[in-house]
Amino acid sequence: MSFSVTDPSRAIKWVAGALVVGYAVITLIPLLWIIATGFKSPSDSISYPPVVAFEPTLEGYVNLFTDRTRATEKMLEEAGPPTTWYEEITRERGTVISGPSRYGERFLNSVIIGFGSTALCMILGTMAAYAFSRFKVPLKDDLLFFILSTRMMPPIAVAIPIFLMFRNLGLNDTHLGMILLYTAVNLSLSVWLLKGFIDEIPIEYEEAALIDGYTRFQAFYKVVLPQAATGIASTAIFCLIFAWNEYAFAVLLTSGTAQTAPPFIPTIIGTSGKDWPAVAAGATIFLVPVMVFTIMLRKHLLRGITFGAVRK
């Protein structure tokens, strides 16, 4: 290892490391608490003082995915002994499962709308970014600024006319409507990020391909797209995360068929007061994929959150 006057001493490194780790641990506590609460029984979840060591149970997850009714003795006789592990859990509380809850549907809606809008956003975004990067587009800077400025609008401010427009077009509370809306919201991000990634690919590659007899389109999808694959993938994950997390439009424009998970999770109610383990279980299932994506994205995080303004 080379010695440098600017390299901090070992003691300083140790202190800095300890402080950062301390912050990281404190910041992780709420997240770990969410995950832990998902495995608690309802009484453990609201005990005072809060319990750290508890007997884990899957009751929260079972409650999350099922609707239950209080069982009368007659119902219990008819239903016979519990046949599955999750029925056993609900029987202990004196309830029987009356059917699946709506969480599965809501989660599936999140997946459909998230992936649908991401796919559309990537197709449109890559094309526009390529054109902005390689061609002389009239009013290029103005158009790019216009695209960025759409992000500044408070969602509630445009929600009223979008609500009216969607109602007239029959798009209210439909998957297609939400996909189009989220695509429009994310386009600014995808165009700006992808333009940065494509700018970094040397133009000579395409020129070589054109001289070899490729058409522009061939050069685009046989040369540029493979080169930009990493950039496209990380941009896609960013779009997916934003669509996945979005709440304001979802709560205003969807109520039944196309409602996503974020507006639904807070409405999970138990038999007496809020069923916190079920809420926590729902949140855990919803948040963990994003954490995995964050780890995958770690090299491009900065670029993504600043719309490509800061590139390391």
Added chain:
Amino acid sequence: MTESPIDKVAVKTPNGVARHIKGLSDRTIAWIFVAPTIFLLLAVNIFPLIWTIRLSFTNFRVNRPNNDVEWVGFRNYERILSDPDVWATMQATAHFLIWTIVLQVLIGFTLAYLINKKFKGNDMWTTIIVFPMMLSPAVVGNFWTFLYQPQIGLFNYAVTFFTGGDPADFSMIGDVHLAPWAIVIADTWMWTPFVMLICLAGLRSIPDSIYEAAECDRASKWRQFWTITIPMVLPFLMLAVLFRGIENFKMFDLVVQLTGGGPGNTTTLSSIDLKREAFEKWRTGYSSAYAVILFVTVFGLASIYVKALNKVKER
């Protein structure tokens, strides 16, 4: 691009061959590629915005479509700007905006500074710290209400444990004085990593040679910090503040789940107030004017700020 070798070749070759080589002209391709994006943004952003502006001069109400729509001029704007309740929400927004930015800048910069000391495993810890900001604000906000619950909440327990207060008397989101701070704390928890990441990029962009030169000139560490580190990170820090400012001015999801605007109206930020006017009271014309005012404010403030940012960058 127009004068690339391929173009010259294409001009000289017979028409059919040229078409085979080039396919569509660059100009056509550019339009085909850009048009769908622009069209979608016009349809979903600009068209609704113009519609909002038009509605803001009327007394239209969505829930009474059969009423006559009257043109009321600037009356909606006058009513909003002279309403003390609206100014109270503006104040709540300003309190939230200023304190979240102050706390996030202080903590975020400190963390970035410490991480930049390059201790072992700093990459891993950076990724861990970043988790909160990637999560769904609505789900996180909902869960913070659990942490803030009187008696059973973890946050509540920690505070009363250290202060020795009575846990039953202490409630973060039920108290008019503490609730504005409850949302500041949750937002700071969530978004400090954002400021940290940008500051870290700024710190890493400073070449070692500058510090080495300063060492040779016997500048103290303190002096190096104020004359090298801070000025060179400032453009990055200002960019982070811009992003956080715009985002928190629009803040809706986290706070509406956390406190719902209460107790009273103490945490009713502008966006939450706007949502109530538009989607609960259905005063469409009035809330459109409200939306225009908010949009003009955020756009105006952001433009002034960007000018200042560019000045700092030029230095």
